[in-house]
Amino acid sequence: METTYRVTGMTCGHCVNAVSAELTALPGVTDVKVDLATGRVTVTSQGPMDADAVHAAVDEAGYDLAEA
């Protein structure tokens, strides 16, 4: 399944990589796509994502999760 989020504060490809790496490390995640221009992040996972875990992962990368 796919879940879409919006992440604010990303400014460059390094930021994209940081967010992708943290989200990819979450349980069940099989793919992460980040669009830098819009901040849109699409997570493909085997089951429903844990909202708290996603929030924590984005925070760990150093960015903020906005309301989608």
Next chain:
Amino acid sequence: METTYRVTGMTCGHCVNAVSAELTALPGVTDVKVDLATGRVTVTSQGPMDADAVHAAVDEAGYDLAEA
């Protein structure tokens, strides 16, 4: 001795780290300071810097060296 450059295109701390890492790896370099807001990069080195090497290092990091 210190040499100051201006690097364009850096947008975040990751960019600062990338530029710092490439310049720190150059021969004779003992310290690199980067100011993200201004793009001002100060390289401390044991001798005069090789301009071509500095240019190549900044390019390798993915940024551009502007006329100082």
